[in-house]
Amino acid sequence: MSHRIAVLPLEGVVTFDLGTATQVFGAARDADHHRLYEILVCGTGPVRTSAGFTIIPDHDLSVLETADTVVVPGVDAGSTVTDGTLREDVREALRKAAARKARIVSICTGASVLAAAGLLDGRPAATHWLWGKRIGGLYPRVRWNLDVLFVDDGDILTSAGVGAGADLCLHIVRNDHGAEIANRAARRCVLPPWRDGGQAQFIERPVPHSDGTGTAPTRAWTLDRLAEPVTLEAMAEHARMSVRTFTRRFREETGTSPRQWLLRQRIAHAQVLLESTDLGVDSVARRSGLGSATALRQHLQAAIGVAPTAYRRTFRQPVRSVS
Numbered sequence: 269m270s271h272r273i274a275v276l277p278l279e280g281v282v283t284f285d286l287g288t289a290t291q292v293f294g295a296a297r298d299a300d301h302h303r304l305y306e307i308l309v310c311g312t313g314p315v316r317t318s319a320g321f322t323i324i325p326d327h328d329l330s331v332l333e334t335a336d337t338v339v340v341p342g343v344d345a346g347s348t349v350t351d352g353t354l355r356e357d358v359r360e361a362l363r364k365a366a367a368r369k370a371r372i373v374s375i376c377t378g379a380s381v382l383a384a385a386g387l388l389d390g391r392p393a394a395t396h397w398l399w400g401k402r403i404g405g406l407y408p409r410v411r412w413n414l415d416v417l418f419v420d421d422g423d424i425l426t427s428a429g430v431g432a433g434a435d436l437c438l439h440i441v442r443n444d445h446g447a448e449i450a451n452r453a454a455r456r457c458v459l460p461p462w463r464d465g466g467q468a469q470f471i472e473r474p475v476p477h478s479d480g481t482g483t484a485p486t487r488a489w490t491l492d493r494l495a496e497p498v499t500l501e502a503m504a505e506h507a508r509m510s511v512r513t514f515t516r517r518f519r520e521e522t523g524t525s526p527r528q529w530l531l532r533q534r535i536a537h538a539q540v541l542l543e544s545t546d547l548g549v550d551s552v553a554r555r556s557g558l559g560s561a562t563a564l565r566q567h568l569q570a571a572i573g574v575a576p577t578a579y580r581r582t583f584r585q586p587v588r589s590v591s
Contacts, residue, residue: 483517
């Protein structure tokens, strides 16, 4: 485990966010089930949580001196969301970690800690929409985006609240180790394997109705037909809805449009094929429903910033034959 992650809970830490970071990164394993991250929880001493109990981190702030990634979970009623202040020792530790190019990550209102440390000035960042007005007023130099699940700004990544923190952690695992390992980590945590960072925070119907009238059955049907030219009209027909009703219901349940969701699923499937098979780029494009090698290159470049061949070199798994 060469990659060290320091998780830094501060006063008023949101326990869900703290557990999200340790659980998701802890679930990232290689093919032999070896952990891919060393996770150390650190702090300045006992910390009172938002849930009404106190935790004692095993390590002090010195862990930040050697961490490859620093994760700051959300804080509820801590000083960074009430008056914009931050302990000087925490501020300096975070700034030093950022200066030596450690990856800095926040979940939910943990972004207020990064903002109070001066790490977000002039940069785009996400946080929970419910705290947006308060935090935005305290840190006006930050380019807050309260409409998305998370923002990946290279060396600093920030997420919205609660479940969006898991999305960001899986996004990091995917970027570090590829789609197959990230998908296994998601399955281990019983989480959706992918929600795009640009997806809307506010979803009116996050859990589809169990009476079969939602769009979940059609999403499952579509995933079995990624290589086929599935149209919006075909999806609506399968769901027995008009296109307009289906599109509205789909966005209510997933936070994105059917076309955007389908493209993301095809890109994700292409990533797995590039990692785990010896198929040529043209074949990967056809089997993932993207059509051509040119389209695959364009969509993969737009989604993750690399070409198919570069992605394959980075995340190649032991090849298995494909009939």
